[in-house]
Amino acid sequence: MRLWGRRSAFNVQKALWTLGELGLSFEHVDAGGDAGGLDRPAFLAMNPHGRIPVLEDGDVVVWESHAIVRYLAARHAVGTLWPEDPAARSEADRWMDWSQTTLQPDFMALFWGYYRTPESQRNEQRIAAAAQSCAAHFEKLDAHLAGRRFVAGDSFTMGDVPAGTALHRYFEMGYLVPEPPHVRAWHARLAEREPFRTHVQRPFDELRGRLDF
Ligand SMILES: N[C@@H](CCC(=O)N[C@@H](CS)C(=O)NCC(=O)O)C(=O)O
Structure with missing residues (x-):
């Protein structure tokens, strides 16, 4: 798994915190802010809006911080972060x-x-x-x-x-x-x-x- 986005970004922190709660190993790629890169074609191919965070999980690409939190919870934390009921x-x-x-x-x-x-x-x-x-x-x-x-x-x-x-x-x-x-x-x-x-x-x-x- 790979998470794109500078660590100081409020929306990126939601994804990082969730990844941390789940104990998942992932690669972090600095992007946005001083690191830039959000207007690169390869980045825009993942997120046409050119915003962070973006999560890559194999072939799956998720953007929008709350969609990322929900995706991670549904995939890895049914019954805990993702209540079953x-x-x-x-x-x-x-x-x-x-x-x-x-x-x-x-x-x-x-x-x-x-x-x-x-x-x-x-x-x-x-x-x-x-x-x-x-x-x-x-x-x-x-x-x-x-x-x-x-x-x-x-x-x-x-x-x-x-x-x-x-x-x-x-x-x-x-x-x-x-x-x-x-x-x-x-x-x-x-x-x-x-x-x-x-x-x-x-x-x-x-x-x-x-x-x-
Ligand atoms: N609604 C989006 C908003 C994404 C967003 O605006 N991200 C900001 C950082 S919090 C961004 O990409 N800023 C440009 C930058 O950091 O260069 C989400 O929740 O993911």
Whole structure:
């Protein structure tokens, strides 16, 4: 297996974390950011959108971070990361979709608006609006996590990966945000997992004030 994408990329981290959880061996290829290469014909033949991550598994090529997480879980972790029962799986699934469609756009607006934009170019109003939306989203997740250890119940599943990946940057980027107690406790639980520490809890200073990729 081969995973394409720079380790500092939020969406790549979801795939790396999942690969780590599954204990799979794979080749990592740096791509995107300073490494570039996303506009090469060979890369575009794998992902016509020219984005990372991309997973190659033999003849199978998967792009879109959540599709990669689902593919890996379905192939290698039936009954654990990929709950077997459709109802249980739908709980993991819905928080993944929620993360992609609801949390992530506002989280990206905050992270890009605040952290990745040089101070002199920041739009404080837009940043504050994005921060407020993120806080409201995390409040909803907080209410869901009350009485649960993980997003889909007592055990870790693929449902924890997308929103879990956002936490490190959300709390560590230096912008003052509320700290909902159940989200914080969940974050601490994720931080007990070695693949989360290795692939997600990484320094991200190289992205500060950089809008070029
Ligand atoms: N929806 C896609 C988004 C992919 C995406 O935008 N990836 C970013 C990195 S997080 C990228 O390719 N950026 C260009 C670069 O890093 O050079 C996914 O979830 O995989």
